[in-house]
Amino acid sequence: MSSSTQLLTSILDANETYAEAFARSDPVLLQKLAKGQSPRIFWLGCSDSRVSAELATGVAPGSIFVHRNIAQCFHPGDLSASAALAYAVHVLKVEAIIVCGHTGCGGVKAGMQAAVESKQREDKGEKVEPPKPGSVEDTIAKWIAPIKSLASSQLPSCTSDPLEALELAHLTDAHVRDTVKAVADSDLVRAAWDEGRELSVHGWVYHVATAKLRDLDCGWKGVGVRADSLSRPSTYAESEPRE
Template sequence: MCRTDINEYLENNRHWVADVLAKDKTYFDQLTSGQQPSALLLGCSDSRVSPSMVLGTNLGELFIHRNIANVVSHTDLNFLSVMQYAVESLGVKDIIVYGHYGCGGIRAAYENNNNGLIDNWLANIKDVIRHHQSELDAIADTDERLNKLVELNVLEQIANIKQTSVYKNALANGNKILLHAWVFDFSTGLVHDLKKKYNITPSIA
C-alpha cells in the first residue's frame, strides 16, 4: 500500500464535507448539539483496523479509545477516565473490546524480544500468555497460536473491565453495562463476536 501525501487528507476532507452537506444541510448543526454515542469501543492503534470505517458508523455513534493491543490496564488513567466519562456522563450501556488478528503488539509480546519502552506495556499481554501457556503451546501452527492469543487477550480485557471501579460502581447504581468481545479479521474484513464463538453469555462478553 503506497503512502499518501499528507495534504491529500485535507483535500479529502473538503470533498467529504461537500458530499455530507449535499445529503443533509443540517448534519454539522446536529453534531454541535452534543454527543450520544451508542457504545464505548476499546480498539488497537493499528492503522488497518479503523473501527468507524469497518463498522460503518457515523460521527457521534461510537466513543472510541485506542492503544497498543487494546489493553485494559488498571494503571492507565487515560482509558479509565475515558470509560468513566462514557459510562457516567454519556450514559453508554455497551462496551466493546475490539481486537484484531495479525496484531503486532500481540506478536511482540509472544516473541518476548527486547523492544524497549513498549515492553512495559506488553507485560499486560505477557500475563495473558502466562495464564494460558499450556493452551497456546498445544497449537502447532504459529499463526493459529497468535490468533488464539488475540482472542484470549480480548477476553482477558473484558475480565479486566469488570474489575474496574467504574464498572463496579455502575452495577451498584443499577446500571446494566453489557460487555462485548469482538475481533476484526482484516484478511476478510469481517468482525467476529467471540461470545458466539465461545458460547459466552452476553452479561460476560
C-alpha cells in the same frame, strides 16, 4: 514539494471533499453533531491503522466513543483509558462497551515473541538484563507485559519449539477475553451496575482479511451476569487463514 507535504495536502483536499459531501447528504446530522454527542457505544480498540471502529461498523459520526491503544489494553492505573471509560460510562451513559481485538495484531505478536524469547533464554540458563528505563525497549516491554504473561501461561512447560506451540489468533482471543474481564471488573463499570444501569461489556475480534467482526461471546451485563449472546451462525471464522 516534499512527498510528506504532498501526502498532507492530499489529506486536506480529501477532507474538503468529505465535508462538502457530508453537508450535502446529511445537513441535519451535521447540525446535530455541532450541538453535542450522545454515542451509545464505547469502543476500546487497537491503534492499528487497519481497524477503524466507524468504518468496521458502518455507523455515522457521533455513534461510538472511541479509545484506542496498542493491542486494546486496559492496564490498571492507565489514566488515559480510565478517563475515556469514566467519561463514556458516567457522563455519556453509553449502553455497551466493546473491546475489539483484531487478527495480525502487532502488539499481541510482540507479547507472544517476548514470552517465547524469555522461555528460550530460561531454557539455556541465560540471564536477561532489563532494558534501560525510558528506552524504546523498556516502554514496549512494559506495555506488552500482561500479554507476555498471558502467552507465557499458555506455553507448555516442555516444548522444543515454543513459537510453534502458541497461535496468534488463539492468543488474540484470549487477550480480548482478559481485557473484557478487566473492564467488567473495574470500579467504573461496577459503579454503573450498582446504580442499576443497563450496561454490557463485549469482546469482539475484527478479521482484517475479511473486514468482518466476530463476537467472542464472553460478555457481561452485571457482576457475575453474562451478557446475551450476540453470535450468529457463520462460517467466516473457520475460513479465516490460521496465523
